[in-house]
């Protein structure tokens with residue numbers, strides 16, 4: 164079994180996470196169930212922060228909350244001294260309700276609504292990452308009306324293509340995100356923002372993509388940024404004090420995935436920024452990053468109850484579980500791959516090969532193809548690893564399947580942080596047909 168974080172197999176042969184028996188968790192909270200290894204989240208946050216501290220560089224590590232957001236997660240992020248990257252009014256609202264310090268909130272998004280911008284300004288958040296000209300002018304107006312000065316970054320698409328799935332690659336020229344560099348629109352944006360009375364332009368942001376295993380793309384993005392900085396210095400007398408290099412640090416989902424230790428990405432970024440700043444005789448800027456997946460991804464495990472088994476002679480064995488694309492859209496959306504074990508028989512030898520199907524009414528609702536497992540049936544619990552990022556966050560009610568519960572585990576204790584949806588929750592916003600349909 165792939166052991167990571169605090170996961171291990173206990174004396175009964177059960178998968179244990181955070182010192183808690185996952186079979187007990189499944190019995191107590193039901194399945195599907197997301198289980199988060201809090202110690203692993205802490206460890207990752209500390210590794211990112213320590214890398215910056217070891218190089219004595221001013222920094223912010225902002226948790227990209229789109230990976231998994233709920234009030235308890237935001238409170239944990241606060242406790243860990245992380246900043247918070249939000250991309251919608253909903254994420255911001257969750258942060259406000261969680262009591263997250265607003266000065267450490269950064270707001271992203273390629274189409275923030277006017278109501279969202281107003282909400283962010285009124286909440287007094289720390290920074291807005293401006294994505295386009297429309298947002299720039301509307302934010303300027305909103306701040307002017309309120310005589311509120313807002314710190315901003317400009318998001319640029321540096322023209323760097325990350326080696327990852329095309330749906331999660333964001334740094335290339337042909338992208339919906341940010342100001343384009345090749346056409347020169349970024350210069351116009353810098354000039355406008357720098358001259359604005361109520362916007363304080365701190366610097367620039369780039370996010371080249373997600374699930375990245377190497378540092379080359381980040382290095383290229385930094386190099387591009389410094390070419391721009393020299394131009395802005397000369398043309399507009401503007402020198403950024405903040406460079407935000409985004410997130411995207413990869414994790415190991417399956418054997419063969421080769422992420423770097425998180426500190427290595429940071430050290431490499433610092434090395435190039437320091438060298439470039441020294442070369443060009445510029446002051447060292449603050450470096451901000453925004454990890455999502457690498458903070459919570461492999462800390463999450465989903466427990467499912469196994470149900471039906473379909474054996475097709477000489478073709479395949481399907482084992483169906485009580486969740487699927489409703490709690491993990493990634494296999495259907497990105498052909499993402501996962502590993503899993505039987506949580507209740509984690510030591511048993513894998514003698515069979517099963518393909519794990521979800522229960523949604525879609526042939527594409529497959530969680531794992533060809534998973535080696537012991538002979539399994541409806542009495543078993545399947546644990547799927549590394550579901551902590553973009554799992555619950557992208558969960559949905561397709562087929563009116565209620566979304567699972569989420570528990571945090573640490574030091575032998577479990578805390579429910581999101582309740583399981585009930586059927587009543589599914590119809591909470593439904594309204595009955597107002598009048599009889601006239602035929």
Ligand SMILES: Cc1ncc(COP(=O)(O)O)c(C=O)c1O
Nearest residue numbers: 227370373410411453454455456
């Ligand atoms: C702007 C921005 N920052 C940070 C992230 C977090 O990425 P990841 O979860 O891969 O670290 C994303 C998502 O890809 C993003 O779009």
Ligand SMILES: N[C@@H](CCCC[NH3+])C(=O)O
Nearest residue numbers: 229331373374493552553
């Ligand atoms: N949701 C994606 C990543 C997109 C990240 C946001 N820009 C995933 O599961 O890999």
